[in-house]
Ligand SMILES: Nc1ncnc2c1ncn2[C@@H]1O[C@H](COP(=O)(O)OP(=O)(O)O)[C@@H](O)[C@H]1O
C-alpha cells in the first residue's frame with residue numbers, strides 16, 4: 001500500500017514516536033539508478049524522503065520554541081500525591097534529563113512578627129508565594145540557564161538564607177505545587193498540565209501523618225489549620241484551577257495506567273524535539289492527511 005510505504009520509510013528514517021513532518025527548503029535528492037520509481041509515486045516519495053533525511057545536515061536550525069525544555073505543571077490539593085506522581089514520572093523518564101521545581105520553594109517566609117503568630121497565617125493563599133521570583137527562575141530554566149532555587153524550612157516557616165538548590169537546565173522541567181495553575185503567567189509557561197485528584201479524606205489523613213512526622217506539628221494544630229485555611233483555600237483557588245488541566249489523575253501515584261500514558265506522551269514530544277535538533281529545516285507538526293500530500297508533491 002502506498003501510504004504504508006511512506007509510513008514505513010518515515011519510521012525507519014526517524015525512529016519510533018514519529019508523528020509528522022513539514023518539509024521546508026529540504027531538497028530531496030532525485031532518485032538515482034535505472035530501477036528507481038518515479039518521485040511522483042508514493043514509494044518514490046518515501047524513498048526520496050528517507051534518503052533526504054539520511055543525508056540532511058546534522059546541525060540545528062529548528063524554531064527556537066522547539067529547542068526549549070518541555071514544561072509540565074503538576075497541581076492538586078495538599079497531600080494529593082503531587083510529589084509522588086512527579087517522582088514516578090522522573091523515574092520512568094530515566095533516559096532524559098528532568099528537573100523538579102517545587103512551588104513550596106517560593107514561599108515568602110514569615111517575618112519575626114508573623115512567625116510569632118504562625119498559626120494565624122494563611123499558607124494556602126496565592127499571596128503566600130513569591131510568584132515573581134518563581135517566574136524569574138522558570139524563565140532562566142526555559143532559556144537553558146542554571147538557577148539557584150531557595151530552600152524552604154516548613155518547621156520554622158522561613159527560607160534557609162544561605163542555602164540554595166542548584167537546578168540545571170534540562171530537557172524536561174516539572175513545576176509542582178498547590179497553586180501552579182492559579183497565575184496565568186505561570187500557566188502559560190507549561191506545555192502540559194496535570195491535576196492530581198485525590199479524595200479530601202485521604203488527603204487529610206496523609207497530611208496529619210506527614211505534618212506530625214516531618215513538619216513538627218501536632219494533630220490539633222493540623223486540624224485547626226485545615227479547617228481555617230487549607231480547606232477554604234482549596235475550594236476557592238485550587239479546585240477552580242482544575243479546569244486548566246490537560247490531564248486529571250484520579251488516585252495519584254496509585255494510578256499507574258495514567259502515569260504510563262503521560263510518560264509515553266512526554267517521550268513522543270521529546271522525540272519530536274530531538275528530531276528537530278538533528279535535521280536542519282525540518283519542522284514537526286501534527287500528523288494529518290494533508291502533510292502526506294505535501295510530501296508527495298514536493
Ligand atoms: N498512593 C499513595 N499511597 C500511600 N501514601 C501516599 C501515596 N501518595 C502519597 N502518599 C503519602 O502522602 C504524603 C503526601 O504525598 P506527596 O506526594 O508528598 O503529596 P503532595 O506533594 O501533593 O503534598 C506523603 O507522606 C506520601 O508518602
Ligand SMILES: O=c1ccn([C@@H]2O[C@H](COP(=O)(O)O)[C@@H](O)[C@H]2O)c(=O)[nH]1
Pocket residue numbers: 077078079082104107123124153154155156157158177178230
Ligand atoms: O510554612 C508552611 C508552608 C506551607 N504549609 C502548608 O503546605 C501545604 C503545601 O504543601 P503540599 O506539599 O502541597 O501539601 C499548604 O497546604 C500549606 O498549608 C505549612 O503548613 N506551613
